[in-house]
Amino acid sequence: MKYLDEYRDGALVRKVVDEIRDEISAPWTLMEICGGQTHSIVRSGLDRLLPTQLTLVHGPGCPVCVTPLETIDRSLAIASRPEVIFTSYGDMIRVPGSSTDLFSVRASGGDVRVVYSPLDALQLARENPDREVVFFAIGFETTAPPNAMSVLQASRLGVGNYSVLVSHACVPPAMRAILGWPGNLVQAFLAAGHVCTVMGYWEYPPIAEEFSVPIVVTGFEPLDLARGISAAVRQLEEGRAQAENAYPRAVTFEGNRPAQALISQVFETCDRKWRGIGEIPESGLRLREEYADFDAEKKFDVGSLTTEESSVCIAGEILQGRKKPADCPVFGETCTPEHPLGATMVSSEGACAAYYRYGRDS
């Protein structure tokens, strides 16, 4: 098995889509949580194969998109300091802050480097003892374990010149916030498969019950998505509201217990602002007090930051699933991946970028 080809098999996908078509008898609105799922849907053209009674709305599962503007501006200020080597995953490099972005900071002489893992950043810190290495630790629960590990290792090895700028978000509180909003249209969720490989899906049954919504853990390949959608539609048609796993090859109910323990050891939950949505209580992670030495926010005093969002960007409404990119008056016009006005356009997981890249002809 190659684990990719089988889940991209066109015949299998169309078979599942036919099953959905046979099953569906009413209009339903589903939200896929994760930006990676949005991209996969639009990239494979799956959305155009599904029956028209099905509406897919795109959730806030794009960590880049929901990183507060203040945090981005803070990262830019830190990256501009001459003693700093600022490291990040590639997708943050072009995200615009109030006035600039990491790409431009690099072009102006800042030492900004793309890494594929925070442990690479830690290694950089060990190799450059006279510099301060900062890792931009953004993401959902998926990336929290390696970030936690890097802090733990830094602490054990006494690497004093390593720190992380944390902007972690947790999925279940966001789901609750969306479901609790008065105008909510979402009737079922496709839960973020890779968050669940870490966290399991034990957090979802209470939500499914409280709000009467099916929550189906779903993967990312076209067949995974088709199966997740099929399971959600079946539950809706049958009037059920359960947490279900349609990604069993990667997700278990309990999840990755050691990884969860690692997260708890290094991080604690906190209130968090989601860009475009607002504050959601207990929806973020921050470093525990005992790891304060590795907190870049505390280490670098960048003064007060005044942020300036674009007045025309509707990214917030898109992230909440209320609008689609095509609803935006500047989509594809003044706002493109090369000149993004907001994070949903520049992030590789953002809904606007997905539509622009793969689906703007529809």
Next chain:
Amino acid sequence: MPKEEMNKKPTGGPELSCLLPLPHHDRIVLGHGSGGKLTGELIEHLFYPALDNPVLLRGDDAAVPPIEEAMEEGDSLAVSTDAHIVQPLFFPGGDIGRLAICGTVNDLAMVGAQPLWITASFILEEGLPYEDLERVVQSMRDAADEAGITVIAGDTKVVEHGQADGLYISTTGVGRIPAGRETSGRNARPGDALLLSGTIGDHGIAVLAARGELAFETEITSDTTPLSSLVEAIYSTGAEIHTLRDPTRGGVAASLNEIARQSGIAIFLEEDRIPVRDEVQGACELLGFDPLHIANEGKLVAFVPQESASDVVEAMRKHEYGREACIIGRVESDPEERVLMETGIGGTRIVDMPAGELLPRIC
């Protein structure tokens, strides 16, 4: 004279330094670019023996190629230029020298030109191992011989340590387009079939692997190859060859989008037909890349009339650099100039111009 006296710097007067540096045979030094004795030695001992041909060896300020012998009645001249800054200098399947020759030869071939002459301008970093330069230049000779092109002029400059990343090469090539060939990015039209000569993404991934940026080992090698003889095989079918392009930086996606704009057409691809090596696909999945965006240095796309497509594919497959040639799409009438793709599951998506991945120095 007591030792202290000998070692005392003379007071008064200008700082003196020895103008005749010690001979350095293992590394390039600034003197190699000064146009004096060291430069001369570099040319005589390295460049001339490796590149060896009468036009080059005449040694004048400008080369005088035998243009009357090379050109025929009705021929057109084609000229192309490139700079090569790839890192690292040596990678599986090639090196910056081979890349420099093949890059320009291929650009000429894409307008139907048979390669004739090429120039090579070197910017060397102080401290570059002499042996590396020898290897690169020999590699250029080998590639030039394979392509049927001759290096007839060159230049060498040396910059301080820390600049030029070892070595940059700039090439300008000249070729002849036999009368009757009308191949241009402007000539693709509805009814054309779109052909691809082989697997995509090999070069870009090979270079990333050589930089140690893949978390796994792979045996992917760059496809850096001169395509001139493959292109001649294509023309020898007698088919009208509307457009040829070699998808380098930006990959197949960039080339097709350019052609769509130049020719004012819409291009339809079939994802299932596009050959990608498993290792390249795997690397792209891990790194979040689209194989359609990754550079190739030994592949071409061709737009030919539908009725000629199978003949051209057959001719390509008979050639060592076209064994996996196939039809991957077509041109249709459409008001919008764009590239669309039927996906593996039967959906449709746009194939956009890549927005610029973080893939520095791959060519």
